[in-house]
Structure formats: structure tokens, C-alpha cells
Amino acid sequence: MAYEKELDIALLAVQRATLLTKSVYTSHSKGTLSKSDSSPVTIGDFGAQALIISSILHAFPNDEVVGEEDADDLRANPSLKELVWELVQAAKLDDSAAEDKIGGPIKSAEDMLEAIDAGRSDGGRKGRIWALDPIDGTKGFLRGGQYAVCLALMVDGVPTVGVIGCPNLPVDDKTLLDASVGIDADDKEGKGVLFGAVKGEGSTSRPLGPGALLDGNKISMKPLEDISQATFCESVEAGHSSHGDNAAIASKLGITKPSVRMDSQAKYGSIARGAGDLYLRLPVSKTYEEKIWDHAAGVVIVEEAGGEVTDAWGKPLDFGIGRTLKENKGVVAAPKAVFSQVIKVVKEVLGAKQ
Numbered sequence: 001m002a003y004e005k006e007l008d009i010a011l012l013a014v015q016r017a018t019l020l021t022k023s024v025y026t027s028h029s030k031g032t033l034s035k036s037d038s039s040p041v042t043i044g045d046f047g048a049q050a051l052i053i054s055s056i057l058h059a060f061p062n063d064e065v066v067g068e069e070d071a072d073d074l075r076a077n078p079s080l081k082e083l084v085w086e087l088v089q090a091a092k093l094d095d096s097a098a099e100d101k102i103g104g105p106i107k108s109a110e111d112m113l114e115a116i117d118a119g120r121s122d123g124g125r126k127g128r129i130w131a132l133d134p135i136d137g138t139k140g141f142l143r144g145g146q147y148a149v150c151l152a153l154m155v156d157g158v159p160t161v162g163v164i165g166c167p168n169l170p171v172d173d174k175t176l177l178d179a180s181v182g183i184d185a186d187d188k189e190g191k192g193v194l195f196g197a198v199k200g201e202g203s204t205s206r207p208l209g210p211g212a213l214l215d216g217n218k219i220s221m222k223p224l225e226d227i228s229q230a231t232f233c234e235s236v237e238a239g240h241s242s243h244g245d246n247a248a249i250a251s252k253l254g255i256t257k258p259s260v261r262m263d264s265q266a267k268y269g270s271i272a273r274g275a276g277d278l279y280l281r282l283p284v285s286k287t288y289e290e291k292i293w294d295h296a297a298g299v300v301i302v303e304e305a306g307g308e309v310t311d312a313w314g315k316p317l318d319f320g321i322g323r324t325l326k327e328n329k330g331v332v333a334a335p336k337a338v339f340s341q342v343i344k345v346v347k348e349v350l351g352a353k354q
């Protein structure tokens with residue numbers, strides 16, 4: 001299989017990072033800071049970014065990484081740095097051969113900061129660049145909702161390998177989406193899924209536990225004969241995606257089921273395994289640029305499960321122009337068979353607002 005080693009390392013790296021995020025999820029103190037754009041970041045985000053970048057650079061020392069976070073706040077705040085360092089030291093895979101493949105423990109707190117800062121690549125159209133979202137859906141993570149640890153390898157600007165770890169999603173691929181999946185989520189018995197995909201090779205899911213070492217189950221989007229029967233998902237946060245526009249689109253498509261709101265790229269994983277059908281992310285702000293790490297992994301997983309993903313105007317997402325998708329607005333994902341029907345209505349709704 002193409003990119004077998006990359007997928008293997010990415011699965012193990014995400015697996016290990018979720019050990020850390022799960023311990024923060026259930027802890028009272030999440031060390032939350034507010035970033036310059038006033039979005040939240042926690043000790044879980046920093047710790048997961050350190051672990052994953054150190055895994056990737058151990059296996060592929062010449063690759064670049066575009067990571068969401070940087071270590072400035074930790075360098076300025078020694079006690080916060082110490083908290084993250086304790087978490088990072090505690091996150092270890094049970095299987096020692098697997099742990100060795102991703103380089104074993106990080107050696108020192110300074111190495112940890114350097115690993116976090118190795119995510120400062122500007123991205124681009126040439127070569128091998130990983131896009132990393134150490135915790136996607138940080139607001140969900142803080143609220144007790146869904147969140148995801150997301151990693152993708154882009155080759156010459158094209159998302160080629162994608163891995164998403166969702167500690168709070170039901171492990172069973174057959175669990176259909178309803179409102180309960182998105183709210184009051186936990187990682188108890190029967191929860192935790194690891195999605196993986198390689199371009200041209202299909203998408204899989206497996207249990208997030210020690211499951212990174214098992215073969216994945218093939219997943220695919222649900223065949224949808226009648227679009228009015230579709231279940232669509234969208235962000236919980238109304239500031240991230242326009243609930244009003246999404247609802248207008250659903251209604252024009254004849255969809256009567258209420259939307260399923262959930263945080264993070266758990267939405268991409270869910271529709272890829274047929275638990276829901278459509279993902280609508282209609283822009284709220286005219287100036288916001290979607291970040292490549294919020295979509296790269298999800299796009300490979302949905303495309304390889306039989307879906308199509310474009311922006312809200314039907315334009316292909318361009319991951320090769322830097323850290324953001326600045327030439328795109330919004331995101332729409334749907335099964336190939338109904339994609340043109342969906343995008344036509346999305347354009348009508350957006351066009352009416354111009």
C-alpha cells in the first residue's frame with residue numbers, strides 16, 4: 001500500500017496524543033488560555049502538539065509541519081510549561097515496539113517546546129507537509145462535547161494521508177447520528193474511534209484504544225437515494241458556521257430531520273462512515289480564512305469513503321497556498337452521487353445574499 005509507513009506512524013502518533021487529551025478532558029484544570037484571536041487553547045492542545053510533532057519528525061526528519069499552536073505562551077509561563085511537561089511524560093503507548101516507532105518519550109521540557117515550535121511551517125505547494133490540529137473543537141473539549149485529534153500529510157499541496165482520533169464518538173460504525181452524539185459526550189465504555197485514510201486506498205475506522213495496532217474496518221458513506229432523507233451535521237458554535245444558512249439549504253433540499261450539531265472533524269468521520277450524510281459549513285464572517293488543519297485530514301477520509309468536498313461555491317479546496325484556505329469560503333461535504341444537487345442549492349442560498 002502507498003504511504004503505509006506514514007499512515008502507521010500517524011495512527012500511532014494520534015493514538016498516543018489522545019492518551020494525553022483524555023486525561024485533560026476528565027480533569028478539572030485544563031489550563032485554558034485565550035489566544036490573540038480570543039479563541040481558547042488548553043494544556044491538552046500544547047501537549048498533544050508536542051507528542052505528535054516529535055513522533056512525525058522522529059520517523060520523517062525531513063518533513064515540515066503546519067501545527068495550529070506554538071510554544072510562546074509556555075515559554076512565558078513556566079508553571080504552565082511544567083503542567084504540560086508532566087502530561088507529556090505520562091503519555092506512553094503500552095506496546096513498547098509501537099512506542100519506539102514514534103521515538104519513545106520526549107527527552108526534556110526544552111525538547112518539548114522545540115517540538116511544539118516545529119509546527120511553524122508556512123505550508124505551501126511543494127513537498128511533504130503535515131497539517132496538525134492537536135485538539136480540534138477546543139470549545140467542545142471544554143464544554144464536554146466532541147473533539148478530535150487531527151493529522152494529515154499533504155504532498156505537493158494535496159491532502160494524501162489523513163488520521164482523526166475521536167475519543168468521544170461511539171466506536172460502532174453503525175451508530176447513526178442523532179443530537180445526543182454531539183452533546184454531553186464522554187469517553188466511557190464503547191467510545192473512541194480512530195479514522196484513517198490514504199488517497200486512492202480507501203478509508204478505515206478502528207477502536208481508538210490499542211486499536212491503532214489492528215487492521216482497520218473499511219468504511220463508506222451511506223448510499224443516499226433520496227436527499228430529503230439526509231441527516232446533516234454542522235458546528236455547535238454559531239460563530240463558526242451559519243446555522244441560518246445551513247437550515248435554509250436543508251429546507252430547500254426537502255430535509256426535515258433536525259441538524260446534528262457537534263464540534264470538530266468528528267463531523268467528517270461521522271459522515272464518512274455513514275452515520276450521517278452531509279456536512280455544511282457556511283461562512284459567518286466575510287473575512288475569516290478557514291485553517292488547513294481544520295480540514296485536511298477530514299477531506300481525505302471523506303473523499304476516500306466516496307464523498308466529495310469543496311467550498312461553498314463548489315470550488316476545490318486549495319491546501320497549497322499556506323496555513324489557511326484563503327481562496328475558499330466555507331466547506332460542503334456530501335456523497336458523490338448527490339453532491340451536485342447539494343452544491344446547486346448552497347449556491348442559490350449564498351447567491352441570494354450577495
Ligand SMILES: Nc1ncnc2c1ncn2[C@@H]1O[C@H](COP(=O)(O)O)[C@@H](OP(=O)(O)O)[C@H]1O
Pocket residue numbers: 039068133135136137138139140234235236237239240241262263264265284285288290291294
Ligand atoms: N469564525 C470562524 N469561522 C469558521 N471557523 C472558525 C471560526 N473561528 C474559529 N474557527 C475554527 O473552528 C474550529 C472548530 O470547528 P467546529 O465548529 O467544526 O468544531 C476551530 O478549531 P480549534 O477548535 O482547533 O481551534 C477554529 O479553527
Ligand SMILES: [Mg+2]
Pocket residue numbers: 039040068138
Ligand atoms: Mg484553536
Ligand SMILES: [Mg+2]
Pocket residue numbers: 133135136137293294
Ligand atoms: Mg481546529
Ligand SMILES: [Mg+2]
Pocket residue numbers: 045068133134135136137138
Ligand atoms: Mg485546535
